[in-house]
């Protein structure tokens with residue numbers, strides 16, 4: 001992920017990732033997100049680590065763990081760090097105003113949500129194309145479910161008004177999360193009340209977690225063609 005890229009938006013996302021990485025201070029416990037934008041941030045942290053910054057990280061996926069480890073970053077878990085100073089991650093959609101999110105198109109939503117919930121500050125980095133007026137406008141809501149009975153779980157998610165698709169990889173194999181579960185991508189269209197929908201999804205037996213992140217975001221760093229913008233939760 002390191003090195004120069006000729007795509008101007010990737011360069012802007014790299015700047016946003018660097019700005020987020022600059023928030024990490026010596027001695028912090030930091031949640032390390034997942035996805036292409038979070039990978040730019042982990043790269044930026046790797047450069048700071050090489051310059052002498054010392055912190056510990058809890059990764060939100062095996063992918064991010066591997067990347068961080070390769071950069072020499074010390075990784076820990078919740079047994080020693082039940083509370084994190086900061087977590088930094090990408091998102092699939094960010095609702096203007098509320099800064100509520102949809103996450104999980106990369107399949108890491110469960111660990112990402114656990115890490116975000118444990119963090120004193122949760123900072124999100126996105127490009128401006130991820131900003132929406134209503135969550136669900138473009139992205140489905142990924143829902144992690146147990147493999148046992150997933151068809152029944154899918155039917156109940158459908159009854160909430162979603163078009164439900166079991167996630168399959170490009171090679172035709174089932175997508176299986178780091179936790180060994182399945183993902184149901186639930187297209188609801190624009191969501192009027194994300195908090196109520198998150199609760200309704202969570203009530204369905206077989207659901208482990210949804211990719212709706214409501215009232216969790218502290219700050220969003222947006223990479224746009226005009227430069228970087230910081231949006232702060234009210």
Ligand SMILES: O=C[C@H](O)[C@H](O)[C@H](O)COP(=O)(O)O
Pocket residue numbers: 033034035036037038089090091092102103104105106107108109112
């Ligand atoms: O499960 C994946 C995560 O929620 C990602 O943070 C999200 O999908 C955004 O990824 P990207 O930065 O690659 O668009």
